[in-house]
Amino acid sequence: MAKVLLDVGAHIGETLKVARDPKWGFDAIYCFEPAPQCWDQIEALADQRVTLLPFGLWSEDATLTLHDPGLVGASLMSAKSLTSDSVEVQLRSASEWFAANVSASDEVIVKINCEGAECEILEALLTAGELSKIDELVVHFDVKKVPGKESEERRIRDKLEAAGVPYRDADSIFFGKNIYDKTTNWLEYYHATGPKRLLYSVVRRAEFAIRGPIYEFRVRYLRLRP
Numbered sequence: 001m002a003k004v005l006l007d008v009g010a011h012i013g014e015t016l017k018v019a020r021d022p023k024w025g026f027d028a029i030y031c032f033e034p035a036p037q038c039w040d041q042i043e044a045l046a047d048q049r050v051t052l053l054p055f056g057l058w059s060e061d062a063t064l065t066l067h068d069p070g071l072v073g074a075s076l077m078s079a080k081s082l083t084s085d086s087v088e089v090q091l092r093s094a095s096e097w098f099a100a101n102v103s104a105s106d107e108v109i110v111k112i113n114c115e116g117a118e119c120e121i122l123e124a125l126l127t128a129g130e131l132s133k134i135d136e137l138v139v140h141f142d143v144k145k146v147p148g149k150e151s152e153e154r155r156i157r158d159k160l161e162a163a164g165v166p167y168r169d170a171d172s173i174f175f176g177k178n179i180y181d182k183t184t185n186w187l188e189y190y191h192a193t194g195p196k197r198l199l200y201s202v203v204r205r206a207e208f209a210i211r212g213p214i215y216e217f218r219v220r221y222l223r224l225r226p
Helices: 014-019 036-045 094-101 118-128 151-162 179-191 194-220
Strands: 003-008 028-032 050-053 056-058 062-067 086-093 107-112 136-139
Touching: 003 014, 014 028, 014 036, 014 179, 036 050, 036 086, 056 062, 056 094, 056 118, 086 094, 094 118, 107 118, 118 151, 179 194
Parallel strands: 003 028, 003 107, 028 050, 056 086, 107 136
Antiparallel strands: 062 086
């Protein structure tokens, strides 16, 4: 049995920077990233366990327009775009990729951060029965940031919950002053057992509620990067 991380929406490797630490014990890390602007930075972080997949996941194989490529909020949703920059990118059927590459006998940890595309991906995997292969699923529900699609988050959550699919909302566990710390907190939580999990969920949530506004003020107004 292998321990596998699927980083769906890898951007420039923020999750990879944390996950490549040997202490987490990942045997294989797959980084899905359709934006060519990000590939060099991912490859610079990669070791022999890491595979860069230069495409995104979707409900079917397709070529679509990615808006704001390279930015942290790059999205397939034009309503969310901040600039006029765009690029045509390759997408693969999520259900077909899972069927061909993900084994139910492996320990599979999945992070989905796709700036609005998460609903199409999750619905496709749910319909195909592929979500049952996942041991830990954390989702950034960014679709709520897309004008006109805010209701999609509730619709997909309802479908997942009705089907009994366990998942974790990133907002419930990604606590910290920067992306590195937030990702670390999630992985610490996943690997912890018993009462120790409370440190990474309840305690860190309370800490972030107090310190979060301070972090934002430092970055936004004082230009101090944590």
